[in-house]
Amino acid sequence: MFKNIQKYLLINHPLLWNLKIVPVSAFLILFNIIFILLGYLNGAIDFTETDNDYSRNDNDDIIIFFSVMISILTAIVWLVYYLKNNALKSYYPKNNFSLFKEWLLILVVCFLNSSLIMAYLYGKDLKVRSYYTESEAKKRCEILSQGSFFVSGSYSYHYNNDNYEGDAMIEAANYDVDTATAVVDSVKIKDHFFYRGRKYSNFSLLDKNINSYSFFGYNEDSLRKMKIKDWLFYNKKDSVKSLFKNYLAIVKEHKLKANIDEDKWTELVYDYPKFEKYKNIGAEEFEVSYDYENEIRRNQIDTSEQYVKKVKDTYYLYNKYYVPENSLKHSYETISNSWTKPSVSIDTILLLLYIAIGFSLVLFSFRVTSGRNFLIAIVALGVVNILIGILTAIISSEYFYLSALLLLTIILFVYFILVINRRKGKGISGITLNATLWLLPSFGPIVYAIVLELAKSTTNYYEIIDIGLRNEKFPFISFLKDYAYELLWFNVLFIFIMMLFFSRKIKQWRGIAEN
């Protein structure tokens, strides 16, 4: 089939034939699909896994290694065929857009060839997302987040929280002015806090934190926490029990282990109204192995909650009551991230695009100049870069390196245009053209960095520390920072426009005599 397609292209579209665009694209698309499938097959969540599990068996390293190997081999084989013919070097007729078209097609191949890892990660995300719909996943994360309130974990420790004073004032002021004053006066010895005017010990269950998922922002988490506190405050035991039921249903669904049911859980933690006498519910069965002799004396283990078990010569700490919170947290965080922070997003595509543009320009410059010019350009640009680096170190100016690169790009560009208009001979323009094309993608970002730095240093930007005030006083700087990604996309457009220009000029340049 490919033979026939190639035969057709050879007599109808010589550029496409020369680029071997159909076989190489088909091959790369196939491999991208294979890597999506690999990702999908490899993306299954092991719900028993936790964050602390280092013996994960997800084959990621091997697959990424193979994807890189396949990319390199594909590039080599493709180049062997692609570089067999060169219509530009043979002075075959070309229209003004032919070279641009060629570069675009090279870019497509480079993009497809660089996207295998991305395809794999996309496949993994697809698998993870396939467990539940986004709304279902979100609902479950909400249950788990609420449930984590009743599982061993961190506390707010209000007495340590500097920012809490204001809140305490307001809360207290709403109910009892005297108490509020007392709170402020007794900051150092404070061992309690107020919720809706009711005083609670810092070790009350109401002081517990909840686990968060990337689905939710700070506000949502706060509201959820408040909702649970209200259940406790208003003694809504049934709501708590219902939460435990839902939580344990998820546990059951994933065939995980919990040694309490909702009744037992309620019995262990529900201590209305103070919620001070409650049992710690472990986030997993097995807590930690430790040196019993040293640790046991320092940490007085509450034997009503934990127990030590000696297996062979090692001591292990076990929770008496536990639910698989750590496993669920780990798994559902993965699910949550697959929706909120997918591996393949518009930002990662931008990154991939820049990588592909980089490769395509290197290849294109080699194609339109010569191997000799290409190699000299690598060495020359390397030497110039080192020299600029040394000068930057000597001058120790933040701008020097970037400004020098910018100036170099502009000088190389002007030289190229001069050579074309002078028509006397190519001079060293074959070498400089390589360097110009390689520096082209960095032109926009360098201008951005210099402008940003100038805008900061020519104003009193650094003197103002408050971020809000900075944004207000320096809208231009805020704009540059806020729209960095958009500006990078704009730079892609700039590269395309410049390549359109270059492609036409390179054709003219090719016609100029050698030295």
Add this chain to the structure above:
Amino acid sequence: MNEFEKQYQELLNFLKFDDFTILTKRIIDLTLDTEDLNHYKKTNDFLIWLDQNENNVEGKKEKYQAVLSNLHATLSNKPIAEKQVLVSTSGLEKSYGSSSFGLGPIEMELRQGEILGLVGENGNGKTTLLRCLCGELYATGGTINYHFKYDDQFDLRTRLVYIPQRTDTWYGSMFENLQFTASSYGYKPEENELIIELIIARLGLRKFRNHSWKSLSSGYKMRFELARMLLRKPKILLIDEPLANLDILAQQTVLEDFKAIAKSPFRPIGIVLSSQQLYEVEKTSDQVIFLKHGKQKNLHEKSVSENEIPIENYLVIEFESEWSQSQLGETFGKLDLVSLQFNGGTYIVSFKESVTVYDFMNLLVSEKIPVQYFRNISNSTRRFFVS
């Protein structure tokens, strides 16, 4: 009788004397001249028929006649191209920075259908002149004027084909390479394969269509370059030492091919070729430029510029004899001898212009001078090599 009719008569004579090889080549040339898909198909079919009926002389004759008549009917209505000037130079010079060598000044003019031979010893500027003419080198002085339209330098170079002495390697199959050239030059898909079949048949390359470049001899490499050149339909073909590495027969064939290609009545091109094979080049070329230390010497022309050395119209004979120089000098003294040089195995003798070649031959016979060969080089650039 126009140019085409003259050539057609010549073809009829080839047929009359059963000179089928050259006739086949010329038929392909005429077919390409038609630029008509139907003719391409018919001639291709004819070539296939020929392969299967090699020994059927009578049948062949009939077929040849039919194909010729068919082509004649089409081409006799086609307008004959006017022989326009393609390129002219005025005081063209090229120097290489600090190097003492400098080419030029060169004055030349090349028309469609003409072959210009560049001769001279190694290192005297032949390749430099070719590279200047094809745009690969820029002239440091004087001008080169191309008398046809082109958009830019690249476009110009698509219309000039320069075949250097050491050609670049072709990768992949020869046939695919030619197809790539044809499609790049805008040949229609339906004529792509047909026209290449004709061209490779024209140059005797049918057996080598799927060969790799490395498996070809330098003679066949040259032919493939010519095949590619034919597809490119250049205005000017510039070719450096095409006869180097070719045997005598191949040299004659290639030169004959050049002549046929350049002198097509309908699609004439200009050819500039450099060579050391003086006599062969002189036989084929319409004009010859001799280069010595980069300077141009034109043969037996009135002095068109002060750079040219005026040449006496002596009778100059090159010959080989076993006699000694003194014996020969004594004998040739009976005619108006100007000089007698021994030049590495051959003698060059010059007589005043009153002496004719017949007088020289009479002397050879009457004095019984043993001679292996002799050649009248009065009108050959060979004179420049020995003077």
